[in-house]
Amino acid sequence: MSAPTTALAAAADAGAAGEHRPLIITLFAAFVVATLAITVWAGRQTRSAADFYAGGRQFTGFQNGLAISGDYMSAASFLGIAGAIALFGYDGFLYSIGFLVAWLVALLLVAEPLRNSGRYTMGDVLAYRMRQRPVRTAAGTSTIVVSIFYLLAQMAGAGVLVSLLLGITSDTGKILIVALVGILMILYVTIGGMKGTTWVQMVKAVLLIAGTLLITFLVLLKYDFNISELLGRAAENSGHGAAFLEPGLKYGVDAVSKLDFLSLGIALVLGTAGLPHILIRFYTVPTAKAARKSVNWAIGIIGAFYLMTIALGFGAAAIVGPDAVKASNPAGNTAAPLLALHVGGADSAGGAILLAVISAVAFATILAVVAGLTLASSSSFAHDIYANVIRRGQATEQEEVRAARWATVFIGIVSIALGALARDLNVAGLVALAFAVAASANLPTILYSLFWKRFTTAGALWSIYGGLFASVFLVVFSPVVSGKATSMFPGADFAWFPLSNPGIISIPLGFLLGWLGSVLSREKPDEGKYAELEVKSLTGVGAH
Numbered sequence: 001m002s003a004p005t006t007a008l009a010a011a012a013d014a015g016a017a018g019e020h021r022p023l024i025i026t027l028f029a030a031f032v033v034a035t036l037a038i039t040v041w042a043g044r045q046t047r048s049a050a051d052f053y054a055g056g057r058q059f060t061g062f063q064n065g066l067a068i069s070g071d072y073m074s075a076a077s078f079l080g081i082a083g084a085i086a087l088f089g090y091d092g093f094l095y096s097i098g099f100l101v102a103w104l105v106a107l108l109l110v111a112e113p114l115r116n117s118g119r120y121t122m123g124d125v126l127a128y129r130m131r132q133r134p135v136r137t138a139a140g141t142s143t144i145v146v147s148i149f150y151l152l153a154q155m156a157g158a159g160v161l162v163s164l165l166l167g168i169t170s171d172t173g174k175i176l177i178v179a180l181v182g183i184l185m186i187l188y189v190t191i192g193g194m195k196g197t198t199w200v201q202m203v204k205a206v207l208l209i210a211g212t213l214l215i216t217f218l219v220l221l222k223y224d225f226n227i228s229e230l231l232g233r234a235a236e237n238s239g240h241g242a243a244f245l246e247p248g249l250k251y252g253v254d255a256v257s258k259l260d261f262l263s264l265g266i267a268l269v270l271g272t273a274g275l276p277h278i279l280i281r282f283y284t285v286p287t288a289k290a291a292r293k294s295v296n297w298a299i300g301i302i303g304a305f306y307l308m309t310i311a312l313g314f315g316a317a318a319i320v321g322p323d324a325v326k327a328s329n330p331a332g333n334t335a336a337p338l339l340a341l342h343v344g345g346a347d348s349a350g351g352a353i354l355l356a357v358i359s360a361v362a363f364a365t366i367l368a369v370v371a372g373l374t375l376a377s378s379s380s381f382a383h384d385i386y387a388n389v390i391r392r393g394q395a396t397e398q399e400e401v402r403a404a405r406w407a408t409v410f411i412g413i414v415s416i417a418l419g420a421l422a423r424d425l426n427v428a429g430l431v432a433l434a435f436a437v438a439a440s441a442n443l444p445t446i447l448y449s450l451f452w453k454r455f456t457t458a459g460a461l462w463s464i465y466g467g468l469f470a471s472v473f474l475v476v477f478s479p480v481v482s483g484k485a486t487s488m489f490p491g492a493d494f495a496w497f498p499l500s501n502p503g504i505i506s507i508p509l510g511f512l513l514g515w516l517g518s519v520l521s522r523e524k525p526d527e528g529k530y531a532e533l534e535v536k537s538l539t540g541v542g543a544h
Contacts, residue, residue, distance in 0.1 A: 031360035035200050039188050042196035049397040052193035061290040065297025068281050070201030074369040079157045083332025085313020086325050089244035091251050096306040098268025107295045110273040113450050113537035115282040115291035123384035129529035130457040136384035138464040142441040143276040147377035150434035154370045155419025160333040175420040182416035188371040190405045197371045204368040211361040216308045218343040219315035234317035260499045267503030271435025274442030276376035378407035440467030440506035444514045453530040462517030467510025474502035
């Protein structure tokens with residue numbers, strides 16, 4: 001597709017959406033109002049710290065599995081992966097594979113022991129056999145940093161999505177949209193707590209699966225359910241021919257891109273088990289058995305969704321065309337909404353309705369995920385840093401919850417500011433960075449704490465702060481932030497680290513520092529406490 005043709009296609013898409021904009025805005029607003037109503041309803045039932053942090057531990061394995069799916073299938077999954085596949089074919093689909101395989105690590109190593117060992121946060125597990133104040137401070141700091149990285153992706157996705165719907169092209173308008181998402185996020189968490197967030201995530205998961213199923217059906221129907229024909233047309237429209245369906249279009253071009261792919265894969269597979277907003281979900285169920293069941297349900301639901309990203313991404317390449325997708329958004333984040341518009345009829349009310357529904361579902365996806373992320377970080381601040389470090393365990397439940405709500409406001413403001421800068425980056429790539437930071441700082445500490453009796457406070461601090469600093473430092477000096485037209489600061493160039501994802505360096509470093517800090521420490525590990533933690537984590541005896 002030539003540049004003039006691409007421009008005409010993009011203009012036609014904008015015109016089709018603009019013609020039915022009142023209908024689009026009405027449907028969109030209805031979804032937002034419905035989720036806010038759920039939040040207010042749940043907020044009236046939130047009375048204690050256990051309600052705010054863990055939803056009163058009243059959710060079943062299936063309900064929590066559905067909520068985990070809603071939490072995990074973020075803007076990166078729906079918008080970013082579809083865009084990555086539409087632009088890079090086979091290499092874009094690698095995101096789907098990595099995100100799904102990561103759940104095996106969470107299921108086999110983390111879910112049950114973490115549920116048995118902690119109360120509300122990751123800091124509870126670490127503080128069980130180590131010095132409370134330093135490890136809780138480190139855990140809280142890491143949780144907040146990882147959550148903010150993940151929030152960047154959701155904010156970027158929201159800005160792109162609503163701009164497409166409302167026809168906003170100015171940078172000021174996009175920044176205002178990011179601010180609106182931040183305000184809604186603050187309302188969700190401060191009013192509804194974990195109960196409200198969980199119900200919103202469940203509703204969102206059902207809507208996202210239903211919407212994705214509908215688009216998948218319409219895409220396959222267009223090609224008489226012949227997947228080979230769909231892939232062939234996608235390759236033909238891509239401008240790359242057969243190479244579109246083979247490895248190497250994005251990764252494998254040279255030695256640097258091969259290393260980048262390896263780094264990405266390590267971050268995706270190991271990152272999930274260290275994500276704060278996923279970890280706190282294990283505390284919302286009454287037993288470890290329910291935690292395990294919830295992960296099993298999540299794997300099934302998430303697996304079905306990622307399988308359908310084949311239709312979303314390759315369908316967008318075949319029907320919309322990569323050039324038209326890039327004309328709408330250079331990072332490809334509008335591929336799924338544009339596909340919905342086209343399969344519903346680009347110049348018809350049906351197309352506008354489908355665009356509105358899919359975009360509203362995507363927006364609900366973003367709101368549910370940002371609420372979960374904000375809740376994780378504000379809970380960690382209030383429970384770990386405020387209640388146990390600043391107040392030394394003397395804070396009342398009401399004071400703790402109040403601190404969490406104020407932390408929500410602060411984190412929301414920071415996320416709005418950073419999200420405005422990241423609005424033009426691919427959301428799947430941004431989430432991969434969050435995975436790398438989580439796998440570098442959180443995962444080594446969790447695994448060592450649960451499974452290595454010689455692990456010490458010094459090891460935990462070295463691992464968390466070392467992994468956190470290394471991953472963030474390398475990201476700052478990577479092409480994600482500067483040096484390219486697609487960077488956060490395209491006009492600057494201070495990128496000396498060649499990889500877009502730091503996982504290949506920072507994750508092994510996090511594990512190494514945890515081991516090194518422990519063996520060099522003069523602190524004698526409390527083997528009695530470790531034995532207690534081991535029994536508790538494996539059997540659930542004494543779990544909250």
